[in-house]
Amino acid sequence: MRVRLVEHEFLDNPRMSLAVEEAIFRLMLLGKSPPTLWFWRHRNAVIIGKFQIAEEEVNMDVVQQYNVQIAKRDTGGGAVYQDLGNLIYSVIIPDIYGVSNDVIRMYEAMIKPVLLAFKMLGIRAESPGLNDVEINDRKVLGSAAGLREGFVLFHATMLISSNLDMLARVLKVPKTKLQDKGITQVSHRVGNVYDLTGKDMDDVKYALLRGYSEYLGFEYYRDELTERELRLAEYLYYNKYNRPEWVFGREFISVEIPRELLE
Amino acid sequence: MSLINEYKAKKGLIRVRLRLSDDGRITWIRITGDFFMYPEEALLMLEKSLTGVKFSRGDVSRVIHEFFSSGVKVPFVTEEDFVEAIMGAHHES
Numbered sequence: 001m002r003v004r005l006v007e008h009e010f011l012d013n014p015r016m017s018l019a020v021e022e023a024i025f026r027l028m029l030l031g032k033s034p035p036t037l038w039f040w041r042h043r044n045a046v047i048i049g050k051f052q053i054a055e056e057e058v059n060m061d062v063v064q065q066y067n068v069q070i071a072k073r074d075t076g077g078g079a080v081y082q083d084l085g086n087l088i089y090s091v092i093i094p095d096i097y098g099v100s101n102d103v104i105r106m107y108e109a110m111i112k113p114v115l116l117a118f119k120m121l122g123i124r125a126e127s128p129g130l131n132d133v134e135i136n137d138r139k140v141l142g143s144a145a146g147l148r149e150g151f152v153l154f155h156a157t158m159l160i161s162s163n164l165d166m167l168a169r170v171l172k173v174p175k176t177k178l179q180d181k182g183i184t185q186v187s188h189r190v191g192n193v194y195d196l197t198g199k200d201m202d203d204v205k206y207a208l209l210r211g212y213s214e215y216l217g218f219e220y221y222r223d224e225l226t227e228r229e230l231r232l233a234e235y236l237y238y239n240k241y242n243r244p245e246w247v248f249g250r251e252f253i254s255v256e257i258p259r260e261l262l263e
Numbered sequence: 264m265s266l267i268n269e270y271k272a273k274k275g276l277i278r279v280r281l282r283l284s285d286d287g288r289i290t291w292i293r294i295t296g297d298f299f300m301y302p303e304e305a306l307l308m309l310e311k312s313l314t315g316v317k318f319s320r321g322d323v324s325r326v327i328h329e330f331f332s333s334g335v336k337v338p339f340v341t342e343e344d345f346v347e348a349i350m351g352a353h354h355e356s
Contacts, residue, residue: 053295078297103338
């Protein structure tokens with residue numbers, strides 16, 4: 001599959017990043033955006049899952065003190081802290097692999113390339129929970145996905161050289177969750193790829209490209225986001241991702257898109 | 264009466280907040296957490312179908328069972344997890 005490779009960042013606006021993702025996904029459903037692998041990052045952000053409530057997941061006083069941007073994504077799963085040492089990427093593709101009606105197989109198809117990428121770097125990585133990746137029992141990657149009939153939006157976030165103290169301060173990790181793993185602090189549960197393996201952001205990016213290429217047959221061409229994607233993203237930003245009831249409440253907002261934005 | 268619970272399933276945390284009427288029915292319920300659900304909007308349906316239901320294991324289990332039978336997918340989280348998460352709701356301490 002020919003896959004557009006995009007590297008475009010909204011470093012201080014995670015809500016816009018998420019709006020762009022949805023724009024690409026929606027336009028791809030209409031055949032107006034190509035299959036895409038997008039690398040992105042944020043300077044200082046928390047992204048929470050669709051079924052979460054910000055104040056239950058995030059220490060609001062820390063967020064204010066350090067000016068952390070809060071955004072909510074349109075997929076399930078848990079809250080993640082992201083700084084420039086954290087690599088985020090999206091795989092937005094038509095499901096030519098026949099996995100979109102089987103959540104487990106879909107995650108396998110999306111996570112195996114990551115394990116393969118680490119293998120090519122000579123690193124043993126595992127995926128005990130199916131949608132995460134661990135190295136030496138430290139979680140380095142978490143992921144989530146949205147499915148539409150015949151289409152997949154998968155996104156993942158990988159700790160390469162993040163500030164784990166900041167992560168631990170910003171996120172409220174429930175004790176029940178850590179006790180389960182026999183540890184007391186989130187900083188003992190997660191790890192940075194660089195600290196664990198000596199591989200940096202560029203090493204990992206390059207390996208990921210190869211992993212997805214070998215496992216799913218991606219052939220890349222570099223390109224930019226289209227005007228249409230950016231216009232639709234802006235609409236989704238104002239009508240969904242930047243709305244407080246979306247970010248801080250638990251309202252599901254379904255946005256009616258004006259026709260002209262889809263043409 | 265307001266009740267709350269935080270329940271850890273094998274994979275995923277389920278938080279429940281609910282209010283009960285004097286005769287022990289759920290008048291309002293909100294389920295949040297870091298689980299996955301496909302389709303996502305089904306969560307609202309679940310909350311809606313639990314509203315008005317008697318806060319008893321039997322009645323809640325029946326609603327949850329119907330929900331899971333409707334084809335909704337909640338990877339790694341079982342019917343029993345949801346029942347436990349709801350029935351474990353207690354006064355906020």
